[in-house]
Amino acid sequence: MLDLCDVTVTFRDAARSRFTVLDLDHLTAQAGALVVLTGSSGSGKTTLMHALSGLLPVDRGHIVWNGTDIAALSEGARDRWRRDHVGLMFQDFHLIEELSPLDNVLVPAWFTRFRAGPLRARAAALLADFGVPADRRRLSDLSRGERQRTAFARALLFDPQVLLADEPTASLDAQAGALVIDRLQRLARDDGRFVLVVSHDPAVIAAADRVLHLSRGHIAQAAQAA
Numbered sequence: 001m002l003d004l005c006d007v008t009v010t011f012r013d014a015a016r017s018r019f020t021v022l023d024l025d026h027l028t029a030q031a032g033a034l035v036v037l038t039g040s041s042g043s044g045k046t047t048l049m050h051a052l053s054g055l056l057p058v059d060r061g062h063i064v065w066n067g068t069d070i071a072a073l074s075e076g077a078r079d080r081w082r083r084d085h086v087g088l089m090f091q092d093f094h095l096i097e098e099l100s101p102l103d104n105v106l107v108p109a110w111f112t113r114f115r116a117g118p119l120r121a122r123a124a125a126l127l128a129d130f131g132v133p134a135d136r137r138r139l140s141d142l143s144r145g146e147r148q149r150t151a152f153a154r155a156l157l158f159d160p161q162v163l164l165a166d167e168p169t170a171s172l173d174a175q176a177g178a179l180v181i182d183r184l185q186r187l188a189r190d191d192g193r194f195v196l197v198v199s200h201d202p203a204v205i206a207a208a209d210r211v212l213h214l215s216r217g218h219i220a221q222a223a224q225a226a
């Protein structure tokens with residue numbers, strides 16, 4: 001499903017010189033498995049996730065999802081592709097503090113032809129499934145862990161084929177973390193979704209079907225989890 005080839009991503013430093021953050025030869029991955037990406041801080045995990053989602057343009061290379069090379073698309077076409085195929089859960093959530101939890105989950109509908117009304121029941125069901133109190137007036141009334149689960153619910157609003165999640169259990173206690181891990185596994189194994197998760201959490205790594213290790217922008221190992 002994912003076929004990545006010769007991908008390089010560079011950024012500019014303060015002196016405007018380019019430095020390389022990702023330099024990947026080849027990576028393939030299939031839907032139906034929980035894939036976990038690990039690596040030390042600064043190794044490029046979030047950058048890779050953003051490149052895979054089409055949020056970040058690559059300097060060169062191919063990122064082919066089911067035959068569509070998103071690296072070859074214009075920015076607008078990449079945005080449309082992401083809207084139609086990807087649920088993205090950011091490390092720092094990117095939620096809107098002034099909106100209710102329910103309205104936060106419905107934010108992706110703003111950018112589609114779907115009206116929020118018919119989606120409200122799904123949004124409420126997702127929040128209930130994740131144990132988030134949907135009746136709070138504003139997101140700022142929620143705990144950090146509840147916000148994290150709100151971000152997960154939002155990523156699932158359109159039942160995406162591809163779920164990319166950056167540290168989805170980082171703010172959760174063991175019980176809430178276990179719930180999120182269970183949902184990630186079910187999405188991959190039962191629903192056949194492509195699920196890629198950046199995580200350092202030993203419980204997430206133990207639950208993985210496949211673990212990728214990123215080191216200084218290279219995939220250093222690609223091992224099956226036990």
Ligand SMILES: Nc1ncnc2c1ncn2[C@@H]1O[C@H](COP(=O)(O)OP(=O)(O)OP(=O)(O)O)[C@@H](O)[C@H]1O
Binds near residue numbers: 013039047
């Ligand atoms: N927009 C940017 N401009 C310049 N440098 C950047 C930019 N985004 C990321 N970097 C740098 O790229 C490197 C990789 O960053 P990235 O966020 O992908 O790492 P990470 O593995 O996700 O780290 P962490 O585990 O700490 O979240 C870091 O050295 C970071 O400073």
